[in-house]
Amino acid sequence: MLEALGTKVFSGIVSLSLLLFSSFKGNDPHFGAISVRRSESFIYVSGSLQSAFENDFPSIFSSGTKIPIYFRIHISQDGKTLSKQRFSHTVSFDTVTGIYELDRGKTNELFRSDSIEDLIREVSKFNFAFPHQAHWEHLNIRIEAELPKVRFEQLNKQVDLMVLWKYKKPSTKAVANLRQLQ
Amino acid sequence: MHKFGLRSTIIFLFLFVSIGGLMVLNMAFQAKQEDIHGAIERMELSDELRSIKFLSAEDSLKAQTVMREYDSAQAVLSISLGDSRVVTSVVLLLVMIASSAIFIVVIILISKPLKELKQATEQIRQGNYSAHLPETGIAEMRELKNSFNVMSHELEQTQNRLLVAEKELIWKDLSRILAHEIKNPLTPIQLVIQRLEERLEYDPQKVSDILPESISIISQEIENLRLLAQDFSNYAKVSQPTRELFNPAQIIREIVKSYSQDYEICLDLQDTFTINFDRTHFYQILTNILQNAIDASSEAKPITIRLYGERSYVVLSIQDMGDGIESKNLSRIFEPYFSQKSKGTGLGLALVKKLCDANGAIIRVKSKIGEGSEFTLIIESKTT
Numbered sequence: 001m002l003e004a005l006g007t008k009v010f011s012g013i014v015s016l017s018l019l020l021f022s023s024f025k026g027n028d029p030h031f032g033a034i035s036v037r038r039s040e041s042f043i044y045v046s047g048s049l050q051s052a053f054e055n056d057f058p059s060i061f062s063s064g065t066k067i068p069i070y071f072r073i074h075i076s077q078d079g080k081t082l083s084k085q086r087f088s089h090t091v092s093f094d095t096v097t098g099i100y101e102l103d104r105g106k107t108n109e110l111f112r113s114d115s116i117e118d119l120i121r122e123v124s125k126f127n128f129a130f131p132h133q134a135h136w137e138h139l140n141i142r143i144e145a146e147l148p149k150v151r152f153e154q155l156n157k158q159v160d161l162m163v164l165w166k167y168k169k170p171s172t173k174a175v176a177n178l179r180q181l182q
Numbered sequence: 183m184h185k186f187g188l189r190s191t192i193i194f195l196f197l198f199v200s201i202g203g204l205m206v207l208n209m210a211f212q213a214k215q216e217d218i219h220g221a222i223e224r225m226e227l228s229d230e231l232r233s234i235k236f237l238s239a240e241d242s243l244k245a246q247t248v249m250r251e252y253d254s255a256q257a258v259l260s261i262s263l264g265d266s267r268v269v270t271s272v273v274l275l276l277v278m279i280a281s282s283a284i285f286i287v288v289i290i291l292i293s294k295p296l297k298e299l300k301q302a303t304e305q306i307r308q309g310n311y312s313a314h315l316p317e318t319g320i321a322e323m324r325e326l327k328n329s330f331n332v333m334s335h336e337l338e339q340t341q342n343r344l345l346v347a348e349k350e351l352i353w354k355d356l357s358r359i360l361a362h363e364i365k366n367p368l369t370p371i372q373l374v375i376q377r378l379e380e381r382l383e384y385d386p387q388k389v390s391d392i393l394p395e396s397i398s399i400i401s402q403e404i405e406n407l408r409l410l411a412q413d414f415s416n417y418a419k420v421s422q423p424t425r426e427l428f429n430p431a432q433i434i435r436e437i438v439k440s441y442s443q444d445y446e447i448c449l450d451l452q453d454t455f456t457i458n459f460d461r462t463h464f465y466q467i468l469t470n471i472l473q474n475a476i477d478a479s480s481e482a483k484p485i486t487i488r489l490y491g492e493r494s495y496v497v498l499s500i501q502d503m504g505d506g507i508e509s510k511n512l513s514r515i516f517e518p519y520f521s522q523k524s525k526g527t528g529l530g531l532a533l534v535k536k537l538c539d540a541n542g543a544i545i546r547v548k549s550k551i552g553e554g555s556e557f558t559l560i561i562e563s564k565t566t
Binding site for chain 1: 217220221246249251256258268270271272276
């Protein structure tokens, strides 16, 4: 709770100071519309991050170092936590072939392309599924994205990628009424 | 804050924030520049590339490593540049917030006690010398408040001493006047009684010859004593005015009627005015001033009463052609127990002043020795 508040205050200070004193563009990530579907035993959530990987990310993704992007999902009902999950998208780049590879983590789904634009489009999309219980009815789904600190082995240098998002973790909320979902 | 003065504290805080902020900014810049410099050094490919002959698989691996290092350095460079921009702008914002906070705190520390001081000074101005300020706040303000408290305490003590001295003086004056005024009628009464006693002793048959005259003298002096008591009573009991609208010219004519048989009183009255005044008080004011004018004038010299308007005021002027009042006494004639007449308590004009104040009127006096005096009463005019 305090950590979340601290993060919000800090990201607010960063945004204000950049607005006043800097020409640094960075990225202003936010979630687009979230889609929620259900099947017999699973709930599927999909959506995309927008304006998250435009500035500076092409050179980061092209560095050859693996760049993970984390998504956190928190599902609750009437204030009670039902499920917490974390998954990641990891981007890597082969400097010899010039091919980008996107590993969508849990789904073990791989995407390969030599186009940075295609990679950015794909890395921004996410979808995940989780099994639902019989008593789940009215779900509050909260999704948050985060960038980690990454070590560039060649330079033996660790950098916090959150600076490219101006230390602001994008998040969104969706409400799902399972009775109405098909 | 206890050892340093306000000025030193402000200078210290200003230097601390500005120089400290610049130092932090510089340190952040230096650190980031080192990162950037390191990244740029890694981007120097030419020497390493020249050493690769591209003849073996090992050479290909070397080339791949060089390219990876280049790409990594580019990424680190990009992030470091962004990071340095974020850090510098955050430091600048924090310096700005800290400077503003210090400015606001200093303003509050100065303005709040000044406001308290202003209110306390206002209390002193209104005569409340017991005003006391809590000696809190910054050192300079505590000293200022302490000086103020000492000053107000001394003023209060001085005021108390003055009040005691004034009361004592008033009682002395009052006792002197009362003794004198009571002794005056008592002396003739005593003489009459002595005369009656002598007659009873030496010629009792002829007591009746002097009895009517003796009774008349005693009655007259008792009447004088009663008037004296009434004067004091009137002065002590000035009631709250019950104001009503009336035409002052009419009242003046009625009052003057009883005097005009014995004295020459000239009237120049405009009938168009209405005043909002206590009718009894108006009567008391006019009779007192008129009696003084009569006492000051000889029978041949007329007294002039004029009533006229000036702007939104009604002016009543009573002018005699008597001996006049010495200029040194003009400022004292409305003081209680001050009198130039051989007979009188000195309460008449003091009562007039008191009644004028109670009704919101202003009284002024002009006088010249040998030419006479003029009392002017200024009353707000009311339209009917």
